[in-house]
Amino acid sequence: MRIARILSLFWRTSWAAEAEYRGNFVFAALASAGNLCASACSLWLFYQGGGGFPGWTFDESLVVLGLFSLYTGVVGSVLAPNLGRIVQHVEQGTLEFVLLKPLDSQLQVSLRVLSPWGLADVGWGVVLLVAGLARSGHAQPSLLWAIVPLSSGVVLLYALWFLVATTAVWFTKIYNATEVLRGLLDAGRFPMAAYPAAYRFVFIFIVPVAFLTTVPGEALLGRASSSMLAASPFVAAVAFVAARAFWGRAMRRYTGASG
Amino acid sequence: MSALQPTSVGDRIRAGWRIARGLFRAGYAYMTEYRAELILWALANSLPFILMGAWTQASTRGHFALSPLDLVRYFLAVFVVRQLTVVWVLWEVEQQVQGGKLAPQLLQPVDPAWRHLMNHVAERVARLPFAASLVVLFFALYPAAFFVPSAMTLALFLVLVAAAFLLRFLVQYTLAMLCFWTERASSIEQLNFVLYMFLGGAIAPLDFFPPAVRAVADWTPFPSMMWLPCRVLLGGVPTAEVARAVAVLVGWCVVFFVASRLLWRAGLRRFSAMGA
Numbered sequence: 001m002r003i004a005r006i007l008s009l010f011w012r013t014s015w016a017a018e019a020e021y022r023g024n025f026v027f028a029a030l031a032s033a034g035n036l037c038a039s040a041c042s043l044w045l046f047y048q049g050g051g052g053f054p055g056w057t058f059d060e061s062l063v064v065l066g067l068f069s070l071y072t073g074v075v076g077s078v079l080a081p082n083l084g085r086i087v088q089h090v091e092q093g094t095l096e097f098v099l100l101k102p103l104d105s106q107l108q109v110s111l112r113v114l115s116p117w118g119l120a121d122v123g124w125g126v127v128l129l130v131a132g133l134a135r136s137g138h139a140q141p142s143l144l145w146a147i148v149p150l151s152s153g154v155v156l157l158y159a160l161w162f163l164v165a166t167t168a169v170w171f172t173k174i175y176n177a178t179e180v181l182r183g184l185l186d187a188g189r190f191p192m193a194a195y196p197a198a199y200r201f202v203f204i205f206i207v208p209v210a211f212l213t214t215v216p217g218e219a220l221l222g223r224a225s226s227s228m229l230a231a232s233p234f235v236a237a238v239a240f241v242a243a244r245a246f247w248g249r250a251m252r253r254y255t256g257a258s259g
Numbered sequence: 260m261s262a263l264q265p266t267s268v269g270d271r272i273r274a275g276w277r278i279a280r281g282l283f284r285a286g287y288a289y290m291t292e293y294r295a296e297l298i299l300w301a302l303a304n305s306l307p308f309i310l311m312g313a314w315t316q317a318s319t320r321g322h323f324a325l326s327p328l329d330l331v332r333y334f335l336a337v338f339v340v341r342q343l344t345v346v347w348v349l350w351e352v353e354q355q356v357q358g359g360k361l362a363p364q365l366l367q368p369v370d371p372a373w374r375h376l377m378n379h380v381a382e383r384v385a386r387l388p389f390a391a392s393l394v395v396l397f398f399a400l401y402p403a404a405f406f407v408p409s410a411m412t413l414a415l416f417l418v419l420v421a422a423a424f425l426l427r428f429l430v431q432y433t434l435a436m437l438c439f440w441t442e443r444a445s446s447i448e449q450l451n452f453v454l455y456m457f458l459g460g461a462i463a464p465l466d467f468f469p470p471a472v473r474a475v476a477d478w479t480p481f482p483s484m485m486w487l488p489c490r491v492l493l494g495g496v497p498t499a500e501v502a503r504a505v506a507v508l509v510g511w512c513v514v515f516f517v518a519s520r521l522l523w524r525a526g527l528r529r530f531s532a533m534g535a
Binding site for chain 1 (some may be wrong): 309315317335442446449456
């Protein structure tokens with residue numbers, strides 16, 4: 001309860017600070033719409049000439065694209081603004097202020113700011129998701145089935161970002177380690193069926209992109225395999241525990257701004 | 260001061276060369292300081308490889324204008340071209356204008372644009388070893404895709420990449436000039452980037468576009484920034500098409516060069532008026 005209260009305070013103040021730049025939001029919404037348009041067009045190109053992804057109609061692939069946009073929004077609103085600052089904390093020594101406060105340091109570092117930047121992506125993502133579901137004849141999606149893989153996806157995304165951002169404690173200047181991750185997560189635009197076998201192996205076992213968009217997408221369409229459904233919370237839990245442990249290790253290793 | 264106030268054309272060229280070399284060295288030294296960051300930037304550009312997988316997989320089922328092997332090579336070329344044409348000048352200008360750091364630069368007898376340009380060139384050289392080793396690694400993993408273009412093709416490719424970089428730089432520098440008027444120039448660049456990725460052919464080769472879209476895209480500056488050099492490297496493009504694309508490229512270079520200079524002058528007047 002205390003954590004919820006603190007989080008709401010955190011987010012209200014950061015939101016107020018960002019709301020000063022309302023004009024930015026219009027441009028962000030435009031850019032995000034343009035981005036999504038380009039993604040949808042490229043998806044459409046795949047379905048030209050009889051190609052496409054086996055087992056996925058165009059509309060069903062739109063569901064996956066919508067989910068991808070949703071996650072992009074979460075990254076833009078929560079993960080990027082917070083974890084991008086770990087580097088700054090380490091470089092300027094402000095991490096000490098975080099560590100001195102009587103509140104879990106991971107919480108403070110990773111969920112301090114809520115920025116409106118990703119909202120447009122979330123909005124367009126939901127539009128695309130609903131459109132894809134409706135057009136593919138799933139007007140009543142299996143929401144109940146999808147809740148578990150969807151929330152597991154969010155946790156997994158958080159854990160992956162946090163793992164990569166934590167390496168800043170060792171390397172200090174890695175503004176773009178998260179860009180590498182962002183690049184890899186781009187694979188989530190398309191269902192896993194789009195990729196050759198070797199890619200699919202990587203996206204399931206090494207960088208588990210499959211659990212971010214494809215598995216929740218299949219669940220929404222009511223045809224996820226039970227093994228993938230069962231695996232998704234497990235993968236998310238393992239990733240979260242690993243990220244938490246890695247942060248603890250980093251904090252034990254951290255000796256202050258001078259070290 | 261004599262070097263900076265040249266009298267003859269020869270002196271002028273010599274002075275320019277000396278300044279360019281000095282700026283390049285400073286830029287290169289700065290970039291190698293952050294080598295690790297450069298490696299990460301090189302790795303961050305994994306989108307061409309992701310799309311390579313998706314497109315080769317799709318081409319085994321449908322009928323597309325390019326064979327699977329051509330697609331692999333195309334996206335590898337996209338990766339290389341992206342490595343060699345990365346531009347971030349807008350963010351630098353934004354920082355300088357908003358932070359008032361532009362003022363001391365204006366005191367120097369060199370237009371800041373040259374400094375930005377040489378920094379970009381130096382970064383290319385510093386990044387080259389990593390980019391090259393990634394390409395070698397790729398061919399080691401996938402030897403079937405290996406190919407040696409003819410010397411003529413390779414030369415044309417390199418010239419086109421240089422031109423593509425120049426155009427991309429000019430476009431972004433023109434947008435960067437908007438920093439004098441607005442704080443949202445980077446949001447405009449984001450829109451520009453989306454167009455660049457899509458119409459430039461990073462998402463799919465332009466050969467796959469419907470004819471109507473293709474006809475429009477061909478007249479925009481974007482295809483010449485990526486699709487043109489990549490496609491020339493693969494070969495099989497009619498000479499007339501290449502010639503037209505080059506004409507479009509040169510035309511846009513002129514347009515954006517003039518636009519950036521005009522905006523620079525107008526912006527500078529505003530900058531001093533702002534007193535920031």
